[in-house]
Amino acid sequence: MAYSDNFPLVEVPGAEGVTHIFCRSPGGGGDGWCHLVPGKDRALLIDTGFGIGDLKKLVSELTDLPVTVVNTHNHGDHIGGNPQFEEVYIHKEDAPFLYRAMEGPERKAPPESEREYKYSDADLVQPAPYKVVEIEDGYVFDLGGGYEVEVFHLPGHSAGGIGLLDKKRGFLFSGDALVWTPILIHWPIPDERYNEFLTVERFRDGLLRLEEHKNEVKRIYPGHSRLGLKNTLITDMRLCCEELLAGDLSVREFLPGAAGPLHIHGDAKIAFHESRIHTK
Numbered sequence: 248m249a250y251s252d253n254f255p256l257v258e259v260p261g262a263e264g265v266t267h268i269f270c271r272s273p274g275g276g277g278d279g280w281c282h283l284v285p286g287k288d289r290a291l292l293i294d295t296g297f298g299i300g301d302l303k304k305l306v307s308e309l310t311d312l313p314v315t316v317v318n319t320h321n322h323g324d325h326i327g328g329n330p331q332f333e334e335v336y337i338h339k340e341d342a343p344f345l346y347r348a349m350e351g352p353e354r355k356a357p358p359e360s361e362r363e364y365k366y367s368d369a370d371l372v373q374p375a376p377y378k379v380v381e382i383e384d385g386y387v388f389d390l391g392g393g394y395e396v397e398v399f400h401l402p403g404h405s406a407g408g409i410g411l412l413d414k415k416r417g418f419l420f421s422g423d424a425l426v427w428t429p430i431l432i433h434w435p436i437p438d439e440r441y442n443e444f445l446t447v448e449r450f451r452d453g454l455l456r457l458e459e460h461k462n463e464v465k466r467i468y469p470g471h472s473r474l475g476l477k478n479t480l481i482t483d484m485r486l487c488c489e490e491l492l493a494g495d496l497s498v499r500e501f502l503p504g505a506a507g508p509l510h511i512h513g514d515a516k517i518a519f520h521e522s523r524i525h526t527k
């Protein structure tokens with residue numbers, strides 16, 4: 248499949264048997280990535296994209312292994328294809344959002360003239376129930392053959408955001424927590440219960456544990472934009488958080504099209520809001 252074929256999902260072969268699946272945005276946000284990570288006995292599918300196109304079929308063409316599905320966080324550009332699968336793992340703080348998403352509403356494609364690319368109502372994965380398995384920081388997916396993938400809780404962008412470290416390959420799949428584009432910790436909060444997790448302080452705390460494993464990380468594969476980032480981003484991001492926490496709210500850029508002043512340290516960029524720095 249080629250980009251010009253206008254498919255919503257395009258597989259991109261990565262290093263060491265990993266496949267990255269490019270998920271084209273229907274608009275209103277950036278294109279995203281899912282990642283298919285094979286072990287010896289199982290494969291791990293990290294995120295399910297926008298729910299446009301038959302991800303399950305594509306994955307079955309890419310591996311003969313049974314597939315475990317995990318979401319890096321609950322946002323719609325990462326969970327859209329979940330109803331195609333019987334069971335999905337997610338951090339326990341983000342699980343309630345999956346139950347809500349299962350209930351609807353029914354999805355409909357916008358008028359053809361407003362679509363970013365060619366797809367129809369039939370290509371949309373509709374809300375449906377599936378089993379949710381709640382996991383926590385430190386959980387390990389055992390894919391067989393020494394392929395173990397450890398969960399790191401990285402709240403801030405989402406209450407239950409996680410990174411997934413494939414220890415054998417040294418690949419960190421970082422969702423929207425470590426990205427080349429800015430991490431957004433500035434969105435309005437719809438649900439009071441999750442306020443405590445959506446701060447720079449909580450993000451920093453998660454990064455501190457990840458930083459202890461920094462030398463195990465050879466490359467970082469985020470949920471959007473550039474792939475194969477260097478592990479120095481982990482420390483840049485932690486220091487970016489520390490500066491905000493110390494009261495340095497200096498802004499070098501504004502995020503175009505969104506209400507986000509950016510604090511920058513090295514390669515790390517945080518779109519922040521003053522109310523979302525410290526955990527009360």
Ligand SMILES: [Zn+2]
Binds near residue numbers: 279322324423471
């Ligand atoms: Zn995203």
